[in-house]
Amino acid sequence: QKEVEQDPGPLSVPEGAIVSLNCTYSNSAFQYFMWYRQYSRKGPELLMYTYSSGNKEDGRFTAQVDKSSKYISLFIRDSQPSDSATYLCAMSETTSGTYKYIFGTGTRLKVLA
Amino acid sequence: DAGITQSPRYKITETGRQVTLMCHQTWSHSYMFWYRQDLGHGLRLIYYSAAADITDKGEVPDGYVVSRSKTENFPLTLESATRSQTSVYFCASSESTLLAVTGELFFGEGSRLTVL
Numbered sequence: 001q002k003e004v005e006q007d008p009g010p011l012s013v014p015e016g017a018i019v020s021l022n023c024t025y026s027n028s029a030f031q032y033f034m035w036y037r038q039y040s041r042k043g044p045e046l047l048m049y050t051y052s053s054g055n056k057e058d059g060r061f062t063a064q065v066d067k068s069s070k071y072i073s074l075f076i077r078d079s080q081p082s083d084s085a086t087y088l089c090a091m092s093e094t095t096s097g098t099y100k101y102i103f104g105t106g107t108r109l110k111v112l113a
Numbered sequence: 114d115a116g117i118t119q120s121p122r123y124k125i126t127e128t129g130r131q132v133t134l135m136c137h138q139t140w141s142h143s144y145m146f147w148y149r150q151d152l153g154h155g156l157r158l159i160y161y162s163a164a165a166d167i168t169d170k171g172e173v174p175d176g177y178v179v180s181r182s183k184t185e186n187f188p189l190t191l192e193s194a195t196r197s198q199t200s201v202y203f204c205a206s207s208e209s210t211l212l213a214v215t216g217e218l219f220f221g222e223g224s225r226l227t228v229l
Contacts, residue, residue: 006155034217043203043220044156088155101218103148105155 003027006089006104014112019076023089023104026070030091030102033065035074038086038106047087048074079111116140119204119221127229132191134224136204144207145187146171146218147179149200156203162187194228201225 006023036044048063050056056063062075086108092101117138147159158171160179178190205218
């Protein structure tokens with residue numbers, strides 16, 4: 001079983017829709033939760049960063065972490081064609097004494113104009 | 114320009130050949146990383162480095178060698194390329210703080226390698 005599971009999609013939605021992207025994980029030691037956005041043939045870029053449980057909002061984007069369920073989400077409101085990209089969740093922890101920063105496989109999102 | 118640059122962006126080689134992918138960053142970040150990205154596997158860590166002359170294995174290190182003689186450079190060498198090493202390789206760096214392992218990773222644009 002992978003430590004981080006993410007539905008690969010693809011996910012197609014009409015412009016203006018609310019998008020929900022999700023990841024589940026198995027390692028309860030993860031403390032930091034990130035969402036990266038990756039455009040085609042580009043490197044990933046950090047979109048949202050959350051520590052522990054709770055919500056974080058940044059413009060049209062909201063990141064949600066539920067550590068009790070080992071589940072994280074990214075919501076995109078009023079989605080735009082420019083949001084079309086692959087979204088990767090990532091998680092990290094430092095308690096094990098070694099570097100651990102794990103990515104999900106990514107969800108491809110297409111927002112249709 | 115400031116940032117992280119990778120070269121070459123595209124490379125085709127043959128099985129058994131040695132290939133070196135270059136990575137250069139201008140931020141003086143302490144941490145640098147090499148990931149490979151494959152369909153169905155996502156980004157997997159190959160090697161990372163906490164500082165010059167300090168490197169450590171990641172999840173998939175076999176068949177790869179790294180070095181870090183200077184803070185700004187972190188080359189990745191495939192000593193004898195195999196077809197299973199056909200992938201997109203990303204170099205990344207992170208700021209040198211106590212929380213460096215949890216902070217933002219800055220990625221290059223990737224090196225697309227095909228091994229025939």
